[in-house]
Amino acid sequence: MTPDDAFETSDAEADALARCFAMLAIRAGALAMEIFAAPQIESRMKGDSSPVTEADERVEEFLLSELERALPGVPRLAEESAARGARLRESDAFLLIDPVDGTREFLARSPEFTINVALAEKGAPRIGAVYAPAQERLWFAGARGFETRAAPGGALPAAQDFQPLRARRRPADGLVALVSKSHLDPETKEFLAREPVARSLAIGSSLKFCLLARGEADVYPRFGPTMEWDTAAGDAVLRAAGGATLTPNGAPLLYGKSGQGYRNGPFIAWADPASISSSATLP
Ligand SMILES: Nc1ncnc2c1ncn2[C@@H]1O[C@H](COP(=O)(O)O)[C@@H](OP(=O)(O)O)[C@H]1O
Numbered sequence: 001m002t003p004d005d006a007f008e009t010s011d012a013e014a015d016a017l018a019r020c021f022a023m024l025a026i027r028a029g030a031l032a033m034e035i036f037a038a039p040q041i042e043s044r045m046k047g048d049s050s051p052v053t054e055a056d057e058r059v060e061e062f063l064l065s066e067l068e069r070a071l072p073g074v075p076r077l078a079e080e081s082a083a084r085g086a087r088l089r090e091s092d093a094f095l096l097i098d099p100v101d102g103t104r105e106f107l108a109r110s111p112e113f114t115i116n117v118a119l120a121e122k123g124a125p126r127i128g129a130v131y132a133p134a135q136e137r138l139w140f141a142g143a144r145g146f147e148t149r150a151a152p153g154g155a156l157p158a159a160q161d162f163q164p165l166r167a168r169r170r171p172a173d174g175l176v177a178l179v180s181k182s183h184l185d186p187e188t189k190e191f192l193a194r195e196p197v198a199r200s201l202a203i204g205s206s207l208k209f210c211l212l213a214r215g216e217a218d219v220y221p222r223f224g225p226t227m228e229w230d231t232a233a234g235d236a237v238l239r240a241a242g243g244a245t246l247t248p249n250g251a252p253l254l255y256g257k258s259g260q261g262y263r264n265g266p267f268i269a270w271a272d273p274a275s276i277s278s279s280a281t282l283p
């Protein structure tokens with residue numbers, strides 16, 4: 001793949017790249033776990049009042065240099081570089097890197113943090129890998145989505161140990177909803193009150209998308225702010241498993257929103273998008 005034809009990735013190429021992202025995330029996981037296991041984790045606050053640790057910085061540096069080798073010239077949008085003012089060259093295809101999603105959970109020594117690598121093409125998340133090193137769980141998707149178990153710094157398991165991902169049909173006895181552990185806003189609470197929610201679980205990071213993709217939950221409403229790098233890899237995994245991430249007017253969440261600084265607006269990620277009525281997405 002070259003930067004000019006990146007947006008024409010074939011299904012086979014997308015699956016191969018998904019495995020490449022997965023392998024990089026596993027290697028990056030060893031760096032994150034070294035810091036996670038240290039007696040003390042240093043952190044500082046960024047401009048958006050979110051924390052950053054040495055793990056965010058080391059993992060991002062590793063992923064950026066490995067991705068430049070794997071996909072030379074493909075523009076890269078990464079959380080910590082963007083916080084330092086790095087600009088993305090406009091392109092139909094670009095990489096999105098969130099070295100630690102759920103930094104608050106990481107600091108609280110919760111295993112609900114993930115390493116995220118994605119490729120967006122023509123505004124959609126095409127390829128993604130989400131790795132939760134403290135849980136040794138990995139999800140990745142190109143044309144097809146899979147989950148497997150992998151130890152930080154270890155090898156990607158053989159294909160016979162990949163479980164295909166398939167989001168579930170809407171259950172008749174009420175929805176399982178997933179919400180942020182650290183950022184639950186009033187609009188999300190209103191959404192949960194409007195929908196037939198049987199159970200609502202607070203989970204950190206992009207794991208929420210992966211739990212939808214593996215058929216464990218039905219909806220993840222997010223009305224508070226997120227950035228494109230927070231959602232791209234998990235969204236790629238969910239879409240490959242048959243789910244969808246929609247804006248409140250029912251359109252798929254778009255990637256490459258340079259005009260809004262790569263911020264996502266509100267979205268609702270659904271396991272079974274065919275089952276929702278239009279009233280379910282309107283505010
Ligand atoms: N005010 C804000 N502006 C932008 N993004 C925010 C934000 N508050 C929370 N987020 C995003 O929400 C992510 C955490 O999601 P969750 O609450 O579902 O675990 C954070 O990811 P990071 O941990 O990578 O910074 C951060 O990007």
Ligand SMILES: [Mg+2]
Pocket residue numbers: 056079098099100101102103
């Ligand atoms: Mg992050």
